[in-house]
Structures are given as structure tokens and as C-alpha cells.
Amino acid sequence: MDTLRIWGRANSVNVQKVLWCCTELGFAFERIDAGLHFGQVDTPEYRAMNPNGRVPTLVDGDVVLWESNAIIRYLALKHIEQAPDGAGGRLYPVGAAPRARVERWLDWTLATLQPAERDLFWGMVRVPPEKRDMAAITASAKASGAAWSVLDGHLAHGRPFVEGDHLTLADIVLGGYARRWYGVEVADRPDLPRLRAWYDRVAERPGFQRYVAPPLT
Structure with a gap:
């Protein structure tokens, strides 16, 4: 190609x-x-x-x-x-049900997580400290924590990745936003141990380390 x-x-x-x-x-x-x-x-x-x-x-x-x-x-x-033998299907699994389970997290990120975290990320990373709207940042942090609690609960089933034993597109999409969540200062950050363990796992991927892990700017 x-x-x-x-x-x-x-x-x-x-x-x-x-x-x-x-x-x-x-x-x-x-x-x-x-x-x-x-x-x-x-x-x-x-x-x-x-x-x-x-x-x-x-x-x-x-x-x-x-x-x-x-x-x-x-x-x-x-x-x-x-890869017609199916070897290429791990990121985006073949089959209506497995693929839909991945798809829902892509939609959820756009509809729920991204709007919740926007003021937190922009306020803490892209706005000078003297111009920050702390009320908006605090509200965004609370909404973000509630959203991440959903994923933490989902991970309670013991899966190492969001939708099973292998990394999928769901992990890639969510991993970028988790980098923001753990990369900014958050007052009263909720204790979400399963989320943290998942994040540490995806953060080991070479693609994450090279393109997602660098300092937030």
C-alpha cells in the first residue's frame, strides 16, 4: 500500500x-x-x-x-x-455483535465523554492560569469523573481491554482521552482502580508511547 x-x-x-x-x-x-x-x-x-x-x-x-x-x-x-484469513480483525472484530460492542464506545466518546471533558482539558492545558474559568473546569472535572466511572464499572467484568482480551478501536479512542484525564490536575479525582489498570495497560503500547504519551499542549 x-x-x-x-x-x-x-x-x-x-x-x-x-x-x-x-x-x-x-x-x-x-x-x-x-x-x-x-x-x-x-x-x-x-x-x-x-x-x-x-x-x-x-x-x-x-x-x-x-x-x-x-x-x-x-x-x-x-x-x-x-488479511482475508481474519488475522486483521482484532482491532475491529468481525461479526455484528462484537463489532457493535466496539462501535458503542466510539459513539459514547463523542456523545458523552468528549463534551464532559472539554472544559477541563482546555481550561487546564490551553488557557493561561490567570484566565481560567475555575467554575467551568470544576464542573467539567466532575462530569468527566462520572463518565469515566461508567468505563470503570464496565471493566469490573475482568476484561483486560475494553471489549475483551485484545486491543480494539475502542481502546484507541478512549486511550487518548484517558491520557488527558490522567495528565491534568484534577481536584478530588475519583478512585477508579480498574480504569487506572486498563490505562496503564494501553499506555504500554508502542503507538501510545510515541504519539499519545508526549506532554499535553
Whole structure:
């Protein structure tokens, strides 16, 4: 397969999940800085690829995709196609029920976790201390803790990864946000031992260490 081109800044959680996914699947890629202070996303050329003007954008030959969760699904499916014996199906398991169980966490991240944690991350990482809205940060921390408690409870069934014995797309998507959760100062952080054990486990993956673990900026 030709080298993939991925547009997006390295400190974007949505770009990180794509880079981590590529690493798990063994896909070669070139990343091109775009977004925030790198600009480019408002140029006519970029908007022709991604009319939203956001990152990431994937270019794979004639295939151009935006929305990070769609991109990682595409990559996993492409890998499965290249491994017809089924060896490529661990990240995105084959079968309606196993795949739906992975899919729900991708949707849950967008609908529940990301809105809950946004003010916490932005307030603590991307806003100068003197300009922080501590009321919004505190509320976000509380909502984030409640969301993470859901995953902690799910992990009570003894599974090492979110949906069983193997890493899936669910772990990749959630792992990026868990990096934020454990990477910022949170007052009265709830004690979620199963979540922490899972996080420590996914944090050992080479793709996480290279693309997700660097300091939050």
C-alpha cells in the first residue's frame, strides 16, 4: 500500500488516535502539520479535501476521508481486506455483535465523554492560569469523573481491554482521552482502580508511547 498522508497537528487527540491506529496495523504514513497555529485548514486546497476545516484528514490514493472515527474504521477494514484469513480483525472484530460492542464506545466518546471533558482539558492545558474559568473546569472535572466511572464499572467484568482480551478501536479512542484525564490536575479525582489498570495497560503500547504519551499542549 502506498504511504498514507495524514493532515493534522501532533497534539490533537483526534490525530493521535489515527497515528496510533496506523502503528497498530503497520501502515506507513506521512503526517503534515495542519490546524491551530499551523494554519492550512482554511485554504481552498484543504477545504476541498475537508470542508469542515478541521483535522485530521486522511488521503489514501483516491480516498479522502475526514472524521477521525471514520478514518480508523477505514484503516481497520482495509487491514482486514488485506488479511482475508481474519488475522486483521482484532482491532475491529468481525461479526455484528462484537463489532457493535466496539462501535458503542466510539459513539459514547463523542456523545458523552468528549463534551464532559472539554472544559477541563482546555481550561487546564490551553488557557493561561490567570484566565481560567475555575467554575467551568470544576464542573467539567466532575462530569468527566462520572463518565469515566461508567468505563470503570464496565471493566469490573475482568476484561483486560475494553471489549475483551485484545486491543480494539475502542481502546484507541478512549486511550487518548484517558491520557488527558490522567495528565491534568484534577481536584478530588475519583478512585477508579480498574480504569487506572486498563490505562496503564494501553499506555504500554508502542503507538501510545510515541504519539499519545508526549506532554499535553
